[in-house]
Amino acid sequence: MKNLPAVEAASLVEGVRQGEARAIARAISAIENREPGADRLVQELFPHTGRALLVGITGAPGTGKSSLVNRLALRYRAEGKRVGIIAVDPTSPFTGGALLGDRIRMQQHATDDGIYIRSMATRGFLGGLARATADAALVLDAAGKELVLIETVGVGQDEVDIVRLADVTVLLLVAGMGDDVQSFKAGVMEIADVFVINKADRGGTERLESELKVVLGLGSRGDGWRPPIVKTVATEGTGVAELAAALDEYMQHLEKAGLREQKRLERWQQRLLDLIRQQALERVMKAGVGLEELARYARQIARRERDPYSVVAELLRTAGLAE
Amino acid sequence: MKNLPAVEAASLVEGVRQGEARAIARAISAIENREPGADRLVQELFPHTGRALLVGITGAPGTGKSSLVNRLALRYRAEGKRVGIIAVDPTSPFTGGALLGDRIRMQQHATDDGIYIRSMATRGFLGGLARATADAALVLDAAGKELVLIETVGVGQDEVDIVRLADVTVLLLVAGMGDDVQSFKAGVMEIADVFVINKADRGGTERLESELKVVLGLGSRGDGWRPPIVKTVATEGTGVAELAAALDEYMQHLEKAGLREQKRLERWQQRLLDLIRQQALERVMKAGVGLEELARYARQIARRERDPYSVVAELLRTAGLAE
Numbered sequence: 001m002k003n004l005p006a007v008e009a010a011s012l013v014e015g016v017r018q019g020e021a022r023a024i025a026r027a028i029s030a031i032e033n034r035e036p037g038a039d040r041l042v043q044e045l046f047p048h049t050g051r052a053l054l055v056g057i058t059g060a061p062g063t064g065k066s067s068l069v070n071r072l073a074l075r076y077r078a079e080g081k082r083v084g085i086i087a088v089d090p091t092s093p094f095t096g097g098a099l100l101g102d103r104i105r106m107q108q109h110a111t112d113d114g115i116y117i118r119s120m121a122t123r124g125f126l127g128g129l130a131r132a133t134a135d136a137a138l139v140l141d142a143a144g145k146e147l148v149l150i151e152t153v154g155v156g157q158d159e160v161d162i163v164r165l166a167d168v169t170v171l172l173l174v175a176g177m178g179d180d181v182q183s184f185k186a187g188v189m190e191i192a193d194v195f196v197i198n199k200a201d202r203g204g205t206e207r208l209e210s211e212l213k214v215v216l217g218l219g220s221r222g223d224g225w226r227p228p229i230v231k232t233v234a235t236e237g238t239g240v241a242e243l244a245a246a247l248d249e250y251m252q253h254l255e256k257a258g259l260r261e262q263k264r265l266e267r268w269q270q271r272l273l274d275l276i277r278q279q280a281l282e283r284v285m286k287a288g289v290g291l292e293e294l295a296r297y298a299r300q301i302a303r304r305e306r307d308p309y310s311v312v313a314e315l316l317r318t319a320g321l322a323e
Numbered sequence: 324m325k326n327l328p329a330v331e332a333a334s335l336v337e338g339v340r341q342g343e344a345r346a347i348a349r350a351i352s353a354i355e356n357r358e359p360g361a362d363r364l365v366q367e368l369f370p371h372t373g374r375a376l377l378v379g380i381t382g383a384p385g386t387g388k389s390s391l392v393n394r395l396a397l398r399y400r401a402e403g404k405r406v407g408i409i410a411v412d413p414t415s416p417f418t419g420g421a422l423l424g425d426r427i428r429m430q431q432h433a434t435d436d437g438i439y440i441r442s443m444a445t446r447g448f449l450g451g452l453a454r455a456t457a458d459a460a461l462v463l464d465a466a467g468k469e470l471v472l473i474e475t476v477g478v479g480q481d482e483v484d485i486v487r488l489a490d491v492t493v494l495l496l497v498a499g500m501g502d503d504v505q506s507f508k509a510g511v512m513e514i515a516d517v518f519v520i521n522k523a524d525r526g527g528t529e530r531l532e533s534e535l536k537v538v539l540g541l542g543s544r545g546d547g548w549r550p551p552i553v554k555t556v557a558t559e560g561t562g563v564a565e566l567a568a569a570l571d572e573y574m575q576h577l578e579k580a581g582l583r584e585q586k587r588l589e590r591w592q593q594r595l596l597d598l599i600r601q602q603a604l605e606r607v608m609k610a611g612v613g614l615e616e617l618a619r620y621a622r623q624i625a626r627r628e629r630d631p632y633s634v635v636a637e638l639l640r641t642a643g644l645a646e
Contacts, residue, residue, distance in 0.1 A: 039632045046630035060383055176499065261625070268621035268631070269614075273604065275635045280603030281596065283644050291592075298591035302584070307369035308591070309362045312598045320643040321606050 009037050013044045019082070019143045024116055031135040032120065042135055045142040052084070052141035055247060056163045057151045058191075059172030064198045067234035068172065068243075069151045075240050076147050077114050084140030085117045088133050088152040088162055116140060131278055134165050134271060164270050167263070168193045168250050170243070173212070175204030193227055194246045200231035200239065223259050225250060280321070287319035332360050336367045342405070342466045347439055354458040355443065365458055368465040375407070375464035378570060379486045380474045381514075382495030387521045390557035391495065391566075392474045398563050399470050400437050407463030408440045411456050411475040411485055439463060454601055457488050457594060486514055487593050490586070491573050493517045493566070496535070498527030516550055517569045523554035523562065546582050548573060603644070610642035 012030070015023025027045070031038045055072075059065050066087070073083045118140075120133055133150065140148045152162050163169050171192035195212060197205055212229055221227075228246045232239030254260040289297070297315075300306040335353070338346025350368070354361045378395075382388050389410070396406045441463075443456055456473065463471045475485050486492050494515035518535060520528055535552055544550075551569045555562030577583040612620070623629045 043630045043632050046632075047627050050625075050627055264625045265618065265621045268624045269617050271631060272617060272620060272624075272635065272638075275631055276607050276638060277600045277604045279635055280607060280639060280644060281600045283639060284599050284603060287644075294592050294595055295588065297595060298588045301591045301595075302373075302587045304370050304373055307366045308594060308598060309366050309369075312595065312602055315595075315599060316603060316606060321603060321610075 005037070009041050009044070012041060016045060016139055016143050017048060019145075021116060024139055024143050025118075027139045028118055028136045031139065032132045038135075042138060045138060049138050049141040052137070052145050052148045053168070053251065054137055054141075054148050054150060054166045056166030056169040057149060057172065058153070058163055058169065059174075059196075059198075061153055063172040063174045064234045065151050065153070065172055068196065068198060068232060068240070069149050071234050071237050071240045072243065073115055073147075073149060075244055081114075081146045082144055083115045084137075084143070084145035084148040085115065086133060086136050086140070086148065086150045087117070087119045088129065088150065116143070116145065130162050130165070130274055131271075133162050134274075137165060163191055164267055167254075167260075168247055170194045170196055170247070172196045172198050173208060174199045175202050175208040193225065193250050194243065195227055195229045196239075196243060197229060197231045198234050201233050205231065223254070223263075224257060225253050284315055284319040284321070289315060328360070332364050332367070335364060339368060339462055339466050340371060342468075344439060347462055347466050348441075350462045351441055351459045354462070355455045365461060368461060372461050372464040375460070375468050375471045376491070376574065377460055377464075377471050377473060377489045379489030379492040380472060380495065381476070381486055381492065382497075382519075382521075384476055386495040386497045387557045388474050388476070388495055391519065391521060391555060391563070392472050394557055394560050394563045395566065396438055396470075396472060398567055404437075404469040405467055406438045407460075407466070407468035407471040408438065409456060409459050409463070409471065409473045410440070410442045411452065411473065439466070439468065453485050453488075453597055454594075456485050457597075460488060487590055490577075490583075491516045491570055493519055493570070495519045495521050496531060497522045498525050498531040516548065516573050517566065518550055518552045519562075519566060520552060520554045521557050524556050528554065546577070546586075547580060548576050607638055607642040607644070612638060 012023050012027050016027050027041060030041060057065055057069055057072075069085055069087070073085055076083050118136055120129065120136060133152075137148050137150065150162060150166055169192055171194075173195065175197065195216075197208055197212070199205075209229055209231070216227060216229075228249075230239055230243045230246050232243060234240070251260070254263065285294075297306070297311045301308050301311065335346050335350050339350050350364060353364060380388055380392055380395075392408060392410070396408055399406050441459055443452065443459060456475075460471050460473065473485060473489055492515055494517075496518065498520065518539075520531055520535070522528075532552055532554070539550060539552075551572075553562055553566045553569050555566060557563070574583070577586065608617075620629070620634045624631050624634065
């Protein structure tokens with residue numbers, strides 16, 4: 001872990017605010033690698049954030065998220081908006097850093113400095129992918145990106161944590177990918193503000209749409225929003241304008257209903273909980289145990305000489321965290 | 324939150340060890356709801372655990388996990404083995420407690436007290452699904468279940484944490500569900516010890532199998548195991564015997580290579596980290612902030628009057644957790 005000198009931190013803050021790609025990259029890396037000084041960096045950037053619209057785009061592998069994000073970014077760019085893209089891949093906790101094929105294609109934008117693209121796949125031993133993503137979004141926000149598109153696979157907990165960062169969440173579906181209605185039941189509905197049926201030139205799209213309509217008709221959201229269904233063929237750009245319009249409409253709805261503020265508050269509460277969890281772990285480790293001690297405890301537990309709860313209680317006590 | 328009286332705790336421990344369904348249900352609920360006394364309950368059960376084989380079964384929605392778990396459980400049961408099933412559904416963080424259709428069908432086993440089935444979907448405000456699942460597995464282990472099948476959707480972080488609990492992990496795939504090879508690249512390979520291509524009577528199965536073989540042929544695992552591919556039609560029971568044999572073979576491989584112990588140690592290390600994170604959060608909340616204060620901090624942050632890091636640093640200091 002490298003150190004981030006105060007001088008560099010100050011010039012980084014300046015560079016990020018100017019929207020310089022190199023400064024943005026360096027700042028995100030410093031944060032992702034948890035370099036000393038990274039917290040201060042985020043603190044200094046923080047007052048300059050809060051203007052970007054964070055759009056979460058999620059869906060199973062193969063639904064075409066990258067293509068859609070690609071097209072959406074181009075569209076916003078054509079309107080003169082600055083766009084940041086964060087592609088999160090939490091399915092790579094072990095390999096760390098898979099750069100998917102689609103990502104490479106997206107690098108065509110890299111020459112356009114209105115678009116900044118970042119892949120995040122690594123997850124340190126101590127976790128914290130959701131936090132790293134949130135901080136990367138803050139950096140892009142401070143860098144003046146008006147839109148930050150956060151693309152993420154699947155439906156697990158870390159995913160939900162990441163989606164919670166977004167102002168608006170898009171769920172991609174594709175006809176013929178397993179028992180879709182069952183996955184709707186499983187609570188995905190509450191996460192998505194806008195549904196996209198991508199690869200809409202495929203057979204089964206109409207059926208999926210009517211099933212989805214039935215499911216959406218059953219529930220009602222506390223915020224009075226009825227999530228629309230947009231059909232796209234992302235590889236050809238079809239439906240992307242409609243998607244952008246749907247996102248716009250949702251934000252206007254929130255504004256009118258006076259809910260945008262409330263949603264942001266809820267998000268910050270969740271983020272505070274995540275941060276407490278993560279930072280508390282880091283401090284307990286620093287105070288009580290290195291990885292070697294951890295291994296020793298694990299051995300005692302595996303042999304049933306001790307139980308995990310009494311070990312954890314002891315570690316927390318040592319770190320000063322009384323019951 | 325109800326309290327768990329000492330008398331009840333003692334009789335629960337006894338009941339669980341006798342394998343009584345009601346005691347098992349009560350113990351898991353006490354743990355899941357974080358009732359006071361639940362930690363002690365786990366502590367007392369802990370010395371009686373460590374004998375069950377934990378089998379993780381994961382795959383996207385619609386791959387047929389429940390049917391396969393169903394068949395596998397019946398098979399082990401026919402061999403006279405006691406089986407516990409934990410069906411985890413982390414995609415329901417908001418609704419809390421979705422009991423899917425497949426689960427209902429599985430309740431046909433409920434009359435057989437050699438099989439115990441538990442759904443876990445709720446996730447409290449403070450998180451901890453992986454922990455609750457781990458504890459439920461401990462209860463079933465203490466109850467004398469020789470096999471505990473843990474079924475879980477998808478590929479997010481909480482999923483990975485849950486899969487880490489298992490001695491052996493099965494990944495279900497189905498032909499024609501999107502860009503499969505891309506999802507292999509994304510690090511799933513390292514998680515799975517055995518691959519299952521379910522619904523193997525579908526078109527595309529052969530192609531998926533050969534693609535998968537190519538991908539599996541590329542990497543090599545540190546433990547010298549080459550994950551086999553088993554083809555099943557779970558709804559008809561086809562291939563279930565082969566799957567059971569593959570699981571057996573993997574465990575024998577670990578035993579011979581002297582790796583079973585090492586894998587268990589690594590798992591306990593991860594669980595310790597999870598526990599520290601979770602319990603530290605609970606203590607910080609108890610010491611410093613209730614949910615109201617949390618809301619107040621969130622408001623200050625949303626207004627950019629304060630930054631999240633300094634708030635968290637303050638909360639940790641208040642709880643006694645010095646930097």
